[in-house]
Amino acid sequence: MDFPCLERTPIWKAFSEYGKNIFQPNGVFYWSGRAKNEAKINGTVGAILGPEMELEDNDRDRIITFYIPMIREFIQNDPQELVPYTPITGNPQLQEKWMEWIIFKGKNARNLPSGVIDLTGHTSLPVIVPGLSFGIFTAVRLFLDPGEKIILPDKHWENYIAIIERQCGARITTYPTFAELNGKQQYNLDGLREKIEQSFIIQQKAVVLLNFPSNPTGYVPDTETIKKMKNFLVECVENLQKPIVVLCDDAYEGYVYDDSAANASVFYELTNLHELIIPIKIDGATKEMLMYGGRIGAIALGLHDSWSNPQQLRQYCIEFENKVKGTIRSTISNSNTYTQTVVLKMLQQGFDKILESRQKVVKIIQERYELMRTLLSVPIPGITMDPSGGAFFLLLNLDRKVSAIKFNEHLLRRYQTGFIPIVDEKNGVNALRIAFSSIPVDQIAQCVENIKNAAKDLF
Numbered sequence: 001m002d003f004p005c006l007e008r009t010p011i012w013k014a015f016s017e018y019g020k021n022i023f024q025p026n027g028v029f030y031w032s033g034r035a036k037n038e039a040k041i042n043g044t045v046g047a048i049l050g051p052e053m054e055l056e057d058n059d060r061d062r063i064i065t066f067y068i069p070m071i072r073e074f075i076q077n078d079p080q081e082l083v084p085y086t087p088i089t090g091n092p093q094l095q096e097k098w099m100e101w102i103i104f105k106g107k108n109a110r111n112l113p114s115g116v117i118d119l120t121g122h123t124s125l126p127v128i129v130p131g132l133s134f135g136i137f138t139a140v141r142l143f144l145d146p147g148e149k150i151i152l153p154d155k156h157w158e159n160y161i162a163i164i165e166r167q168c169g170a171r172i173t174t175y176p177t178f179a180e181l182n183g184k185q186q187y188n189l190d191g192l193r194e195k196i197e198q199s200f201i202i203q204q205k206a207v208v209l210l211n212f213p214s215n216p217t218g219y220v221p222d223t224e225t226i227k228k229m230k231n232f233l234v235e236c237v238e239n240l241q242k243p244i245v246v247l248c249d250d251a252y253e254g255y256v257y258d259d260s261a262a263n264a265s266v267f268y269e270l271t272n273l274h275e276l277i278i279p280i281k282i283d284g285a286t287k288e289m290l291m292y293g294g295r296i297g298a299i300a301l302g303l304h305d306s307w308s309n310p311q312q313l314r315q316y317c318i319e320f321e322n323k324v325k326g327t328i329r330s331t332i333s334n335s336n337t338y339t340q341t342v343v344l345k346m347l348q349q350g351f352d353k354i355l356e357s358r359q360k361v362v363k364i365i366q367e368r369y370e371l372m373r374t375l376l377s378v379p380i381p382g383i384t385m386d387p388s389g390g391a392f393f394l395l396l397n398l399d400r401k402v403s404a405i406k407f408n409e410h411l412l413r414r415y416q417t418g419f420i421p422i423v424d425e426k427n428g429v430n431a432l433r434i435a436f437s438s439i440p441v442d443q444i445a446q447c448v449e450n451i452k453n454a455a456k457d458l459f
Protein backbone atom coordinates (compact mmCIF):
# COMPACT_ATOMS: atom_id res chain seq x y z
CA MET A 1 0.00 0.00 0.00
CA ASP A 2 1.42 3.40 -1.00
CA PHE A 3 1.03 6.70 0.78
CA PRO A 4 2.30 9.15 -1.88
CA CYS A 5 0.86 12.26 -0.17
CA LEU A 6 2.07 11.47 3.34
CA GLU A 7 5.46 10.35 2.05
CA ARG A 8 6.13 13.79 0.60
CA THR A 9 5.64 15.51 3.95
CA PRO A 10 7.75 15.74 7.12
CA ILE A 11 5.07 13.63 8.79
CA TRP A 12 6.57 10.54 7.09
CA LYS A 13 10.00 11.22 8.57
CA ALA A 14 8.39 11.70 11.97
CA PHE A 15 6.52 8.38 11.84
CA SER A 16 7.76 5.50 13.98
CA GLU A 17 8.63 2.28 12.15
CA TYR A 18 5.16 1.09 13.17
CA GLY A 19 3.64 4.31 11.80
CA LYS A 20 5.41 3.75 8.51
CA ASN A 21 4.47 0.09 8.27
CA ILE A 22 0.88 -0.10 9.47
CA PHE A 23 -1.83 -0.01 6.82
CA GLN A 24 -5.34 -1.19 6.21
CA PRO A 25 -5.52 -3.21 2.99
CA ASN A 26 -8.41 -2.51 0.66
CA GLY A 27 -9.42 -6.18 0.66
CA VAL A 28 -12.83 -6.82 2.14
CA PHE A 29 -13.80 -3.18 2.54
CA TYR A 30 -12.94 -2.36 -1.07
CA TRP A 31 -15.06 -5.22 -2.40
CA SER A 32 -17.95 -4.69 -0.02
CA GLY A 33 -17.93 -0.96 -0.91
CA ARG A 34 -18.00 -1.82 -4.61
CA ALA A 35 -20.79 -4.37 -4.10
CA LYS A 36 -22.83 -1.86 -2.11
CA ASN A 37 -22.71 0.61 -4.98
CA GLU A 38 -22.65 -1.66 -8.02
CA ALA A 39 -24.37 -4.94 -7.12
CA LYS A 40 -27.99 -6.01 -6.97
CA ILE A 41 -26.86 -9.18 -5.18
CA ASN A 42 -24.42 -8.41 -2.40
CA GLY A 43 -22.77 -11.48 -0.85
CA THR A 44 -19.90 -9.63 0.79
CA VAL A 45 -21.15 -8.76 4.27
CA GLY A 46 -20.27 -10.96 7.26
CA ALA A 47 -23.54 -10.11 8.97
CA ILE A 48 -27.12 -11.27 8.56
CA LEU A 49 -29.05 -8.88 6.37
CA GLY A 50 -32.47 -9.00 4.79
CA PRO A 51 -35.76 -7.19 4.25
CA GLU A 52 -37.18 -5.89 7.52
CA MET A 53 -40.53 -7.63 6.94
CA GLU A 54 -38.78 -11.01 7.07
CA LEU A 55 -37.87 -10.35 10.71
CA GLU A 56 -40.64 -8.11 11.99
CA ASP A 57 -44.39 -8.24 11.42
CA ASN A 58 -44.59 -5.31 9.05
CA ASP A 59 -44.53 -4.59 5.32
CA ARG A 60 -41.24 -2.66 5.15
CA ASP A 61 -38.89 -3.99 2.53
CA ARG A 62 -35.83 -1.89 3.43
CA ILE A 63 -32.73 -4.06 3.92
CA ILE A 64 -31.68 -4.08 7.57
CA THR A 65 -29.07 -5.84 9.69
CA PHE A 66 -30.99 -8.55 11.54
CA TYR A 67 -30.98 -8.64 15.34
CA ILE A 68 -32.34 -10.83 18.10
CA PRO A 69 -35.89 -9.50 18.38
CA MET A 70 -35.85 -9.44 22.23
CA ILE A 71 -33.15 -6.73 22.14
CA ARG A 72 -35.87 -4.13 21.57
CA GLU A 73 -36.94 -4.49 25.20
CA PHE A 74 -33.52 -3.36 26.46
CA ILE A 75 -32.38 -0.46 24.38
CA GLN A 76 -33.95 2.40 26.29
CA ASN A 77 -31.69 2.51 29.30
CA ASP A 78 -31.24 4.74 32.31
CA PRO A 79 -28.18 7.04 31.86
CA GLN A 80 -26.68 5.27 34.87
CA GLU A 81 -26.43 2.19 32.73
CA LEU A 82 -24.49 4.14 30.15
CA VAL A 83 -22.25 6.80 31.66
CA PRO A 84 -20.16 5.22 34.44
CA TYR A 85 -16.91 3.44 33.78
CA THR A 86 -17.12 -0.31 34.19
CA PRO A 87 -14.19 -2.17 35.75
CA ILE A 88 -11.33 -2.86 33.33
CA THR A 89 -12.22 -6.55 33.11
CA GLY A 90 -15.89 -5.79 32.46
CA ASN A 91 -19.15 -5.58 34.34
CA PRO A 92 -18.71 -8.27 37.03
CA GLN A 93 -22.30 -9.44 36.61
CA LEU A 94 -21.76 -9.83 32.88
CA GLN A 95 -18.52 -11.73 33.50
CA GLU A 96 -20.43 -14.17 35.71
CA LYS A 97 -23.29 -14.48 33.23
CA TRP A 98 -20.90 -14.97 30.32
CA MET A 99 -19.21 -17.77 32.25
CA GLU A 100 -22.63 -19.37 32.80
CA TRP A 101 -23.33 -18.93 29.07
CA ILE A 102 -20.06 -20.71 28.21
CA ILE A 103 -20.97 -23.55 30.58
CA PHE A 104 -24.51 -23.69 29.17
CA LYS A 105 -23.19 -24.10 25.62
CA GLY A 106 -21.01 -27.05 26.73
CA LYS A 107 -23.93 -28.70 28.49
CA ASN A 108 -25.97 -28.38 25.31
CA ALA A 109 -23.22 -29.51 22.95
CA ARG A 110 -24.02 -31.78 20.04
CA ASN A 111 -21.54 -34.09 18.31
CA LEU A 112 -18.55 -33.49 20.58
CA PRO A 113 -16.62 -36.74 21.16
CA SER A 114 -17.28 -36.55 24.92
CA GLY A 115 -20.97 -35.79 24.45
CA VAL A 116 -22.13 -32.90 26.59
CA ILE A 117 -19.44 -31.26 28.72
CA ASP A 118 -19.82 -29.46 32.04
CA LEU A 119 -16.96 -26.98 32.44
CA THR A 120 -18.07 -25.78 35.87
CA GLY A 121 -14.89 -24.98 37.79
CA HIS A 122 -12.79 -25.40 34.67
CA THR A 123 -12.76 -21.96 33.08
CA SER A 124 -11.38 -18.68 34.31
CA LEU A 125 -13.91 -15.89 34.69
CA PRO A 126 -14.19 -14.49 31.15
CA VAL A 127 -12.76 -11.01 30.79
CA ILE A 128 -14.92 -8.68 28.74
CA VAL A 129 -13.12 -7.06 25.81
CA PRO A 130 -14.34 -4.75 23.05
CA GLY A 131 -15.04 -7.42 20.43
CA LEU A 132 -13.34 -10.64 19.41
CA SER A 133 -10.68 -8.81 17.42
CA PHE A 134 -9.38 -7.37 20.65
CA GLY A 135 -9.59 -10.78 22.32
CA ILE A 136 -7.43 -12.23 19.55
CA PHE A 137 -4.99 -9.32 19.85
CA THR A 138 -4.76 -9.87 23.62
CA ALA A 139 -4.13 -13.59 23.27
CA VAL A 140 -1.47 -13.02 20.63
CA ARG A 141 0.24 -10.40 22.81
CA LEU A 142 0.20 -12.73 25.80
CA PHE A 143 1.56 -15.80 24.03
CA LEU A 144 3.73 -14.69 21.13
CA ASP A 145 6.85 -12.57 20.99
CA PRO A 146 7.60 -10.65 17.81
CA GLY A 147 8.99 -13.08 15.24
CA GLU A 148 7.41 -16.16 16.86
CA LYS A 149 5.06 -18.28 14.82
CA ILE A 150 1.38 -19.03 15.09
CA ILE A 151 -0.21 -21.81 13.07
CA LEU A 152 -3.31 -21.13 10.95
CA PRO A 153 -5.10 -22.89 8.09
CA ASP A 154 -4.36 -21.22 4.76
CA LYS A 155 -8.00 -20.24 4.39
CA HIS A 156 -8.54 -17.91 7.32
CA TRP A 157 -10.15 -14.61 8.32
CA GLU A 158 -8.13 -11.91 6.58
CA ASN A 159 -7.86 -9.66 9.65
CA TYR A 160 -5.68 -12.24 11.45
CA ILE A 161 -2.80 -11.04 9.29
CA ALA A 162 -3.24 -7.45 10.42
CA ILE A 163 -3.62 -8.34 14.10
CA ILE A 164 -0.91 -10.98 14.31
CA GLU A 165 1.71 -9.72 11.90
CA ARG A 166 1.32 -5.99 11.43
CA GLN A 167 0.08 -5.16 14.92
CA CYS A 168 1.94 -7.68 17.08
CA GLY A 169 4.96 -8.53 14.90
CA ALA A 170 4.40 -12.28 15.24
CA ARG A 171 4.46 -14.51 12.15
CA ILE A 172 1.78 -16.68 10.60
CA THR A 173 2.63 -20.10 9.24
CA THR A 174 -0.12 -21.98 7.41
CA TYR A 175 -1.11 -25.49 6.39
CA PRO A 176 -3.52 -26.32 3.54
CA THR A 177 -6.95 -26.21 5.19
CA PHE A 178 -8.32 -29.33 3.49
CA ALA A 179 -6.77 -32.47 2.08
CA GLU A 180 -8.32 -35.34 0.19
CA LEU A 181 -8.84 -38.45 2.27
CA ASN A 182 -10.87 -41.48 1.13
CA GLY A 183 -11.99 -39.49 -1.91
CA LYS A 184 -13.36 -36.64 0.22
CA GLN A 185 -12.07 -33.21 1.19
CA GLN A 186 -11.40 -33.39 4.93
CA TYR A 187 -9.88 -31.03 7.46
CA ASN A 188 -6.11 -31.39 7.05
CA LEU A 189 -5.14 -32.69 10.48
CA ASP A 190 -1.84 -34.06 9.16
CA GLY A 191 -0.92 -30.59 7.92
CA LEU A 192 -1.73 -29.10 11.31
CA ARG A 193 0.28 -31.76 13.08
CA GLU A 194 3.29 -31.21 10.82
CA LYS A 195 3.24 -27.48 11.58
CA ILE A 196 3.07 -28.14 15.33
CA GLU A 197 6.06 -30.45 15.11
CA GLN A 198 7.97 -27.82 13.12
CA SER A 199 7.09 -25.15 15.71
CA PHE A 200 8.41 -27.35 18.49
CA ILE A 201 11.78 -27.50 16.76
CA ILE A 202 12.20 -23.73 16.66
CA GLN A 203 10.14 -22.58 19.68
CA GLN A 204 9.56 -23.55 23.27
CA LYS A 205 5.85 -23.88 22.50
CA ALA A 206 3.43 -24.16 19.61
CA VAL A 207 0.57 -21.69 19.21
CA VAL A 208 -2.41 -22.73 17.10
CA LEU A 209 -5.48 -20.75 16.13
CA LEU A 210 -8.68 -22.68 15.37
CA ASN A 211 -11.80 -21.00 14.06
CA PHE A 212 -14.87 -23.26 13.83
CA PRO A 213 -17.35 -22.57 12.31
CA SER A 214 -14.88 -20.97 9.97
CA ASN A 215 -14.71 -17.67 8.22
CA PRO A 216 -14.27 -17.92 5.19
CA THR A 217 -15.16 -21.59 4.50
CA GLY A 218 -18.07 -22.19 6.88
CA TYR A 219 -16.41 -25.51 7.80
CA VAL A 220 -17.35 -27.13 11.14
CA PRO A 221 -15.62 -30.33 12.33
CA ASP A 222 -17.53 -33.50 13.14
CA THR A 223 -17.06 -35.83 16.10
CA GLU A 224 -14.42 -38.02 14.45
CA THR A 225 -12.30 -35.08 13.34
CA ILE A 226 -12.28 -33.56 16.82
CA LYS A 227 -11.43 -36.93 18.34
CA LYS A 228 -8.45 -37.34 16.01
CA MET A 229 -7.33 -33.78 16.70
CA LYS A 230 -7.43 -34.34 20.46
CA ASN A 231 -5.45 -37.55 20.14
CA PHE A 232 -2.63 -36.09 18.12
CA LEU A 233 -2.42 -32.92 20.23
CA VAL A 234 -1.85 -35.12 23.26
CA GLU A 235 0.70 -37.22 21.37
CA CYS A 236 2.57 -34.08 20.25
CA VAL A 237 2.88 -32.58 23.75
CA GLU A 238 3.81 -35.91 25.29
CA ASN A 239 6.48 -36.63 22.71
CA LEU A 240 8.10 -33.24 22.94
CA GLN A 241 7.16 -32.11 26.45
CA LYS A 242 6.41 -28.57 25.29
CA PRO A 243 3.09 -26.74 25.64
CA ILE A 244 0.56 -26.04 22.88
CA VAL A 245 -1.57 -22.94 23.22
CA VAL A 246 -4.82 -23.30 21.28
CA LEU A 247 -6.66 -20.08 20.59
CA CYS A 248 -10.28 -20.92 19.81
CA ASP A 249 -11.86 -18.11 17.83
CA ASP A 250 -15.49 -19.03 18.46
CA ALA A 251 -17.05 -16.01 16.76
CA TYR A 252 -19.71 -18.14 15.00
CA GLU A 253 -20.30 -20.70 17.75
CA GLY A 254 -23.80 -22.12 17.49
CA TYR A 255 -24.35 -21.29 13.80
CA VAL A 256 -24.23 -24.89 12.60
CA TYR A 257 -26.56 -26.30 9.92
CA ASP A 258 -24.99 -29.71 9.42
CA ASP A 259 -26.50 -32.33 11.73
CA SER A 260 -23.24 -34.27 11.97
CA ALA A 261 -21.06 -31.28 12.94
CA ALA A 262 -20.20 -30.10 16.46
CA ASN A 263 -22.30 -27.14 17.54
CA ALA A 264 -19.92 -26.18 20.38
CA SER A 265 -16.28 -25.16 20.34
CA VAL A 266 -13.34 -27.58 20.45
CA PHE A 267 -12.40 -25.54 23.55
CA TYR A 268 -14.71 -27.81 25.56
CA GLU A 269 -12.78 -30.88 24.50
CA LEU A 270 -9.36 -29.33 25.00
CA THR A 271 -10.03 -28.03 28.50
CA ASN A 272 -8.57 -30.31 31.18
CA LEU A 273 -7.29 -32.64 28.45
CA HIS A 274 -3.57 -32.43 29.20
CA GLU A 275 -1.50 -30.17 31.40
CA LEU A 276 0.56 -29.07 28.41
CA ILE A 277 -2.50 -28.09 26.36
CA ILE A 278 -3.58 -24.51 27.09
CA PRO A 279 -6.96 -23.65 25.54
CA ILE A 280 -8.11 -20.05 25.27
CA LYS A 281 -11.70 -19.28 24.35
CA ILE A 282 -12.44 -16.08 22.49
CA ASP A 283 -16.12 -15.53 21.87
CA GLY A 284 -18.60 -12.71 22.16
CA ALA A 285 -21.88 -11.00 21.47
CA THR A 286 -20.82 -9.85 17.99
CA LYS A 287 -22.36 -12.78 16.13
CA GLU A 288 -23.76 -14.87 18.98
CA MET A 289 -26.11 -12.06 20.07
CA LEU A 290 -26.10 -10.44 16.61
CA MET A 291 -24.62 -7.25 18.05
CA TYR A 292 -21.82 -6.49 15.63
CA GLY A 293 -21.58 -2.84 16.62
CA GLY A 294 -21.97 -3.55 20.33
CA ARG A 295 -18.28 -4.46 20.57
CA ILE A 296 -18.57 -7.07 23.30
CA GLY A 297 -16.22 -10.03 23.31
CA ALA A 298 -14.82 -12.27 26.02
CA ILE A 299 -11.62 -14.16 26.64
CA ALA A 300 -11.35 -17.13 29.01
CA LEU A 301 -8.78 -19.74 29.86
CA GLY A 302 -9.68 -23.44 30.09
CA LEU A 303 -8.21 -24.87 33.31
CA HIS A 304 -6.37 -28.12 33.89
CA ASP A 305 -6.76 -29.85 37.25
CA SER A 306 -3.03 -30.29 37.66
CA TRP A 307 -2.32 -26.55 37.44
CA SER A 308 -3.78 -25.69 40.80
CA ASN A 309 -5.45 -27.16 43.82
CA PRO A 310 -9.11 -26.18 44.29
CA GLN A 311 -8.29 -23.74 47.15
CA GLN A 312 -5.98 -21.74 44.91
CA LEU A 313 -8.20 -21.78 41.88
CA ARG A 314 -9.69 -18.30 42.38
CA GLN A 315 -6.30 -16.72 43.03
CA TYR A 316 -4.92 -18.52 40.04
CA CYS A 317 -7.66 -17.15 37.76
CA ILE A 318 -7.16 -13.65 39.20
CA GLU A 319 -3.55 -13.81 38.11
CA PHE A 320 -4.51 -14.72 34.54
CA GLU A 321 -7.19 -12.01 34.54
CA ASN A 322 -4.60 -9.55 35.73
CA LYS A 323 -2.51 -10.22 32.61
CA VAL A 324 -5.52 -9.52 30.39
CA LYS A 325 -6.39 -6.51 32.55
CA GLY A 326 -2.94 -5.02 32.04
CA THR A 327 -3.32 -5.41 28.29
CA ILE A 328 -6.73 -3.76 28.26
CA ARG A 329 -5.77 -0.87 30.53
CA SER A 330 -2.71 -0.04 28.47
CA THR A 331 -4.56 -0.01 25.16
CA ILE A 332 -8.30 0.70 25.13
CA SER A 333 -8.69 1.24 28.91
CA ASN A 334 -12.02 -0.55 29.22
CA SER A 335 -15.09 -1.67 27.31
CA ASN A 336 -18.40 -0.04 26.47
CA THR A 337 -20.67 0.18 29.53
CA TYR A 338 -23.97 0.53 27.68
CA THR A 339 -23.68 -2.51 25.47
CA GLN A 340 -22.42 -4.60 28.39
CA THR A 341 -25.63 -3.63 30.18
CA VAL A 342 -27.76 -4.63 27.20
CA VAL A 343 -26.02 -8.00 26.76
CA LEU A 344 -26.32 -8.66 30.49
CA LYS A 345 -30.05 -7.92 30.46
CA MET A 346 -30.57 -10.23 27.53
CA LEU A 347 -28.63 -13.03 29.23
CA GLN A 348 -30.58 -12.46 32.45
CA GLN A 349 -33.77 -13.38 30.59
CA GLY A 350 -32.51 -16.96 30.42
CA PHE A 351 -30.33 -18.65 27.82
CA ASP A 352 -33.19 -20.67 26.38
CA LYS A 353 -35.14 -17.47 25.85
CA ILE A 354 -32.27 -15.87 23.96
CA LEU A 355 -31.87 -18.94 21.78
CA GLU A 356 -35.60 -18.99 21.15
CA SER A 357 -35.57 -15.34 20.12
CA ARG A 358 -32.45 -15.84 17.94
CA GLN A 359 -33.93 -18.93 16.33
CA LYS A 360 -36.03 -16.83 13.98
CA VAL A 361 -32.85 -15.39 12.46
CA VAL A 362 -31.02 -18.74 12.47
CA LYS A 363 -33.90 -20.33 10.53
CA ILE A 364 -33.70 -17.57 7.96
CA ILE A 365 -30.00 -18.09 7.26
CA GLN A 366 -30.22 -21.86 7.47
CA GLU A 367 -32.78 -21.76 4.66
CA ARG A 368 -30.42 -19.57 2.62
CA TYR A 369 -27.51 -21.91 3.33
CA GLU A 370 -29.39 -25.04 2.33
CA LEU A 371 -30.73 -23.57 -0.88
CA MET A 372 -27.38 -22.14 -1.88
CA ARG A 373 -25.50 -25.36 -1.12
CA THR A 374 -28.01 -27.46 -3.03
CA LEU A 375 -27.87 -25.22 -6.07
CA LEU A 376 -24.08 -25.08 -5.97
CA SER A 377 -23.76 -28.85 -5.60
CA VAL A 378 -24.36 -29.30 -9.32
CA PRO A 379 -20.84 -29.27 -10.82
CA ILE A 380 -19.79 -25.97 -12.37
CA PRO A 381 -16.76 -26.14 -14.68
CA GLY A 382 -13.73 -24.46 -13.08
CA ILE A 383 -15.33 -24.28 -9.62
CA THR A 384 -15.26 -26.53 -6.56
CA MET A 385 -16.91 -25.89 -3.23
CA ASP A 386 -15.17 -26.40 0.11
CA PRO A 387 -16.76 -28.45 2.90
CA SER A 388 -19.07 -26.24 4.97
CA GLY A 389 -21.88 -26.47 7.46
CA GLY A 390 -21.92 -23.33 9.56
CA ALA A 391 -21.10 -19.64 10.07
CA PHE A 392 -22.27 -17.19 7.41
CA PHE A 393 -20.16 -18.34 4.46
CA LEU A 394 -19.40 -20.77 1.65
CA LEU A 395 -16.11 -20.82 -0.20
CA LEU A 396 -15.80 -21.51 -3.91
CA ASN A 397 -12.36 -22.46 -5.25
CA LEU A 398 -11.73 -21.23 -8.76
CA ASP A 399 -9.48 -22.79 -11.35
CA ARG A 400 -6.25 -20.83 -11.09
CA LYS A 401 -6.23 -19.87 -14.73
CA VAL A 402 -8.65 -17.07 -13.80
CA SER A 403 -7.83 -14.99 -10.74
CA ALA A 404 -10.67 -14.70 -8.22
CA ILE A 405 -10.21 -10.93 -8.41
CA LYS A 406 -10.88 -10.96 -12.15
CA PHE A 407 -13.80 -13.36 -11.67
CA ASN A 408 -15.36 -11.12 -9.02
CA GLU A 409 -14.81 -8.02 -11.15
CA HIS A 410 -16.59 -9.77 -14.02
CA LEU A 411 -19.45 -10.84 -11.76
CA LEU A 412 -19.83 -7.28 -10.53
CA ARG A 413 -19.72 -5.59 -13.92
CA ARG A 414 -21.70 -8.07 -15.97
CA TYR A 415 -24.06 -9.58 -13.39
CA GLN A 416 -24.21 -6.97 -10.61
CA THR A 417 -23.22 -9.64 -8.11
CA GLY A 418 -20.43 -9.18 -5.60
CA PHE A 419 -18.46 -11.45 -3.25
CA ILE A 420 -15.07 -11.32 -1.56
CA PRO A 421 -12.19 -12.69 -3.65
CA ILE A 422 -9.42 -14.39 -1.66
CA VAL A 423 -6.12 -14.79 -3.45
CA ASP A 424 -2.97 -16.17 -1.86
CA GLU A 425 -0.68 -17.18 -4.67
CA LYS A 426 1.98 -18.62 -2.38
CA ASN A 427 -0.47 -21.15 -0.96
CA GLY A 428 -2.45 -21.64 -4.15
CA VAL A 429 -5.64 -20.12 -2.73
CA ASN A 430 -7.87 -18.60 -5.42
CA ALA A 431 -11.39 -18.45 -4.07
CA LEU A 432 -14.60 -16.50 -3.66
CA ARG A 433 -16.16 -16.11 -0.23
CA ILE A 434 -19.92 -16.03 -0.48
CA ALA A 435 -21.66 -14.54 2.53
CA PHE A 436 -25.07 -16.17 2.10
CA SER A 437 -25.97 -14.38 5.31
CA SER A 438 -26.34 -11.15 3.38
CA ILE A 439 -28.32 -12.53 0.42
CA PRO A 440 -32.09 -12.72 0.84
CA VAL A 441 -33.49 -16.14 -0.07
CA ASP A 442 -35.40 -14.89 -3.11
CA GLN A 443 -32.10 -13.75 -4.70
CA ILE A 444 -30.22 -17.00 -4.20
CA ALA A 445 -31.28 -18.84 -7.38
CA GLN A 446 -30.33 -15.81 -9.46
CA CYS A 447 -27.08 -15.49 -7.54
CA VAL A 448 -26.07 -19.06 -8.40
CA GLU A 449 -27.18 -18.56 -12.02
CA ASN A 450 -24.89 -15.53 -12.21
CA ILE A 451 -21.95 -17.55 -10.86
CA LYS A 452 -22.59 -20.28 -13.44
CA ASN A 453 -22.81 -17.74 -16.26
CA ALA A 454 -19.61 -16.00 -15.15
CA ALA A 455 -17.88 -19.40 -15.11
CA LYS A 456 -19.16 -20.07 -18.66
CA ASP A 457 -17.81 -16.67 -19.77
CA LEU A 458 -14.38 -17.08 -18.23
CA PHE A 459 -13.43 -20.77 -18.10
Ligand SMILES: Cc1ncc(COP(=O)(O)O)c(C=O)c1O
Pocket: 046, 130, 131, 132, 133, 134, 157, 211, 214, 215, 249, 251, 284, 286, 292, 295, 296, 297
Ligand atom coordinates in the same frame (compact mmCIF):
# COMPACT_ATOMS: atom_id res chain seq x y z
C1 LIG B 1 -13.56 -15.41 12.40
C2 LIG B 1 -13.79 -14.07 13.02
N1 LIG B 1 -13.16 -13.78 14.16
C3 LIG B 1 -13.31 -12.59 14.76
C4 LIG B 1 -14.12 -11.63 14.20
C5 LIG B 1 -14.17 -10.27 14.86
O1 LIG B 1 -15.24 -10.03 15.62
P1 LIG B 1 -15.44 -8.62 16.33
O2 LIG B 1 -16.26 -7.80 15.37
O3 LIG B 1 -16.16 -8.97 17.58
O4 LIG B 1 -14.12 -8.00 16.59
C6 LIG B 1 -14.79 -11.87 13.00
C7 LIG B 1 -15.62 -10.84 12.39
O5 LIG B 1 -16.04 -10.87 11.29
C8 LIG B 1 -14.61 -13.13 12.39
O6 LIG B 1 -15.21 -13.42 11.23
